[in-house]
Amino acid sequence: MQESVKVQKVQPFVRSFVHSISVFSTVYGPNVLYDALESQTPGLVAMIILNVWSHNIQNCAAATKSEKKDILVGGTKLLLESKLVANVDAWKGLLIALLPLTEDAVEHDFLFDALEQEEIKAFDSTYSKLAHSSIYSLDVTADVPSGITYFSNALNQFSQVSSNEFIGRVQQLNPEQQRAVQVVLQKR
Numbered sequence: 001m002q003e004s005v006k007v008q009k010v011q012p013f014v015r016s017f018v019h020s021i022s023v024f025s026t027v028y029g030p031n032v033l034y035d036a037l038e039s040q041t042p043g044l045v046a047m048i049i050l051n052v053w054s055h056n057i058q059n060c061a062a063a064t065k066s067e068k069k070d071i072l073v074g075g076t077k078l079l080l081e082s083k084l085v086a087n088v089d090a091w092k093g094l095l096i097a098l099l100p101l102t103e104d105a106v107e108h109d110f111l112f113d114a115l116e117q118e119e120i121k122a123f124d125s126t127y128s129k130l131a132h133s134s135i136y137s138l139d140v141t142a143d144v145p146s147g148i149t150y151f152s153n154a155l156n157q158f159s160q161v162s163s164n165e166f167i168g169r170v171q172q173l174n175p176e177q178q179r180a181v182q183v184v185l186q187k188r
Contacts, residue, residue: 014056019067021048022074026140030074030082038083045078046090053097061100068101070140072147075101080158092169099180102148102187152187159185
C-alpha cells in the first residue's frame with residue numbers, strides 16, 4: 001500500500017520531468033541535452049529512458065495535447081538527431097515510449113480540446129483575471145502543426161537514410177510494437 005501511494009505521488013512529477021527533458025531537447029538541441037546528462041553520469045540518458053520514461057509510458061500518454069506534442073517533438077529529436085542512435089537498447093526504449101503518444105490522438109482531439117477549454121473556464125471563474133494573466137506560457141513547438149506528423153515524417157526520413165539499421169531495430173520489437181511503428185510510418 002505504501003509503495004502504491006509513493007507511485008501516485010510521483011507520477012505527475014515524472015510526466016513533468018519527461019516534458020522538461022523534451023522541451024530542453026527542442027530548444028537547445030538533442031545533442032546538448034545528451035552531452036549535458038552524460039557529462040554528469042555516463043549512461044544517464046539510457047538510465048532515464050529505460051528506468052523512468054519507459055516505466056511511465058501510460059502516464060505520459062495521459063498528458064495534455066500540448067504536452068504530448070512537446071514530448072513527441074523533443075523525444076523525436078533525441079531519438080533521431082542525437083548520439084542516442086548509437087545505444088540500441090535506449091533507442092528502442094525511447095521509440096517504444098513515444099509510440100503510445102500517437103494512438104487515438106486524431107479521434108479524441110476534439111473531446112480533449114473541449115475538456116481543456118472547460119478547465120480554462122473553471123480556472124478563469126475561480127481566480128481573478130490578474131492572477132491568471134501573470135501565468136506566462138511559451139509554446140516551443142508552435143511552428144510544428146502536429147507532433148504525430150512530425151514524429152512520422154522524421155521516422156520515415158530516418159528509415160530511408162538508415163534503412164538496414166532501422167529495419168534491424170524494428171525487427172527486435174515485439175509484433176504489437178512493430179505494428180505500431182508501421183501505423184506511425186503511415187501517418188504522414
